[in-house]
Amino acid sequence: xxxxxxxxxxxxxxxxxxxxxxxxxxxxxxxxxxxxxxxxxxxxxxxxxxxxxxxxxxxxxxxxxxxxxxxxxxxxxxxxxxxxxxxxxxxxxxxxxxxxxxxxxxxxxxxxxxxxxxxxxxxxxxxxxxxxxxxxxxxxxxxxxxxxxxxxxxxxxxxxxxxxxxxxxxxxxxxxxxxxxxxxxxxxxxxxxxxx
Amino acid sequence: xxxxxxxxxxxxxxxxxxxxxxxxxxxxxxxxxxxxxxxxxxxxxxxxxxxxxxxxxxxxxxxxxxxxxxxxxxxxxxxxxxxxxxxxxxxxxxxxxxxxxxxxxxxxxxxxxxxxxxxxxxxxxxxxxxxxxxxxxxxxxxxxxxxxxxxxxxxxxxxxxxxxxxxxxxxxxxxxxxxxxxxxxxxxxxxxxxxxxxxxxxxxxxxxxxxxxxxxxxxxxxxxxxxxxxxxxxxxxxxxxxxxxxxxxxxxxxxxxxxxxxxxxxxxxxxxxxxxxxxxxxxxxxx
Numbered sequence: 210x211x212x213x214x215x216x217x218x219x220x221x222x223x224x225x226x227x228x229x230x231x232x233x234x235x236x237x238x239x240x241x242x243x244x245x246x247x248x249x250x251x252x253x254x255x256x257x258x259x260x261x262x263x264x265x266x267x268x269x270x271x272x273x274x275x276x277x278x279x280x281x282x283x284x285x286x287x288x289x290x291x292x293x294x295x296x297x298x299x300x301x302x303x304x305x306x307x308x309x310x311x312x313x314x315x316x317x318x319x320x321x322x323x324x325x326x327x328x329x330x331x332x333x334x335x336x337x338x339x340x341x342x343x344x345x346x347x348x349x350x351x352x353x354x355x356x357x358x359x360x361x362x363x364x365x366x367x368x369x370x371x372x373x374x375x376x377x378x379x380x381x382x383x384x385x386x387x388x389x390x391x392x393x394x395x396x397x398x399x400x401x402x403x404x405x
Numbered sequence: 406x407x408x409x410x411x412x413x414x415x416x417x418x419x420x421x422x423x424x425x426x427x428x429x430x431x432x433x434x435x436x437x438x439x440x441x442x443x444x445x446x447x448x449x450x451x452x453x454x455x456x457x458x459x460x461x462x463x464x465x466x467x468x469x470x471x472x473x474x475x476x477x478x479x480x481x482x483x484x485x486x487x488x489x490x491x492x493x494x495x496x497x498x499x500x501x502x503x504x505x506x507x508x509x510x511x512x513x514x515x516x517x518x519x520x521x522x523x524x525x526x527x528x529x530x531x532x533x534x535x536x537x538x539x540x541x542x543x544x545x546x547x548x549x550x551x552x553x554x555x556x557x558x559x560x561x562x563x564x565x566x567x568x569x570x571x572x573x574x575x576x577x578x579x580x581x582x583x584x585x586x587x588x589x590x591x592x593x594x595x596x597x598x599x600x601x602x603x604x605x606x607x608x609x610x611x612x613x614x615x616x617x618x619x620x621x622x623x624x625x626x627x628x629x630x631x632x633x634x635x636x637x638x639x640x641x642x643x644x645x646x647x648x649x650x651x652x653x654x655x656x657x658x659x660x661x662x663x664x665x666x667x668x669x670x671x672x673x674x675x676x677x678x679x680x681x682x683x684x685x686x687x688x689x690x691x692x
Contacts, residue, residue: 224418224419224424225471227427227428228419228420228427228469228470228471228472229471231427231468232471235434235438235469238438238439238626239626266431267431267432267435269428271425271428324556324557325552325556327440328433328437328440328445330436332435349588350441350588350626350630351438351626351627352628373440373590374440374590378435391438391439391440392439392440393439393440393626
């Protein structure tokens with residue numbers, strides 16, 4: 210994969226592939242904690258296929274993008290420049306940010322929207338080693354009773370929820386899988402409850 | 406319709422809209438789902454139909470559509486009205502997707518002012534056509550002010566309006582576009598659905614609202630708390646005409662009043678044509 214040209218990796222059929230990718234992303238965002246399949250695009254290392262597909266589906270010259278940590282490399286910048294054309298901006302001005310949870314820190318830097326326009330908030334694309342339906346317990350809009358997802362952290366998402374209706378929204382990507390955590394979801398630590 | 410007219414067109418992009426427009430709409434839908442009930446501004450496009458015919462709903466449907474989808478379009482519950490037929494044909498030609506009149510077979514249902522009687526499931530998306538997305542527009546005409554009222558969660562005027570109904574008429578007379586509060590935060594206009602449909606806003610399906618002329622998109626994710634505004638002593642009443650359907654006999658569905666002559670004769674029939682027709686089919690099979 211490290212020899213991939215920056216001109217490669219687009220959707221084979223952009224209109225229908227991006228439609229399928231968006232449906233997966235929308236289902237994930239509407240039902241926090243569910244894991245959906247998303248595929249079709251390839252970006253340079255270390256981007257997952259899911260993250261690359263999501264970027265092609267949602268980002269364009271109208272959206273600013275922040276590449277965090279190892280996701281900010283020369284090949285990635287060239288790929289984004291050719292396929293997406295999004296201006297690359299620092300974390301506090303970006304509409305979208307992509308990287309591992311560690312590289313995306315501090316998450317307090319991202320746009321959370323303003324009271325009149327809470328939609329003007331950042332969307333984080335968090336690259337994960339794997340996605341599993343265990344770990345933190347989720348509840349709120351889109352969730353029947355409760356759901357579980359292996360979030361990289363609890364506290365940051367609880368703090369984000371306290372800002373509601375402001376706050377950032379997250380997608381989690383790994384391989385060809387995608388899950389989401391909108392700002393509206395309440396997060397609790399299952400293991401802490403069991404220990405108590 | 407001739408076979409040639411029904412054939413898909415390839416002069417346009419899949420589902421008519423260009424990709425950059427779809428990305429813009431898709432971003433608005435995702436933010437709408439993240440903040441249930443909040444109206445996300447979007448750069449609504451001109452569509453090949455007039456404003457007021459469902460341009461907002463059509464743009465949302467086009468942005469969420471995949472080639473595997475089956476779409477149903479209803480206008481006041483009916484599949485066979487001009488508006489519904491035109492929009493179905495539009496997507497048949499521009500997206501080459503399947504269409505249906507059966508609620509249970511559809512994956513996307515675009516609706517003008519009704520929620521189907523049949524309960525929707527997790528795999529379905531309900532797209533509403535919305536004329537005036539702002540629930541407080543008739544109380545406060547300035548967008549700058551209503552936006553501030555939403556920001557401050559200042560919804561007192563909305564209750565005053567309902568109270569004035571009671572003071573004047575002895576009951577809340579708002580019968581459609583009945584305001585709701587979503588997830589204890591945003592007051593939302595559920596589009597001009599009859600208040601009979603309000604309890605069905607708490608659904609398993611994803612609900613997306615598109616207002617083309619007013620350039621707003623908002624959404625209600627599945628299993629989201631949606632409460633119709635009311636008072637302790639005047640609770641919300643999802644009323645309907647107190648008759649059985651004249652065709653299928655249903656006593657639980659929402660009814661349209663149809664004038665049948667010029668001597669005051671009238672009948673009440675189900676507004677949801679698919680629900681009514683499938684009940685009649687079942688009754689005929691049983692007989």
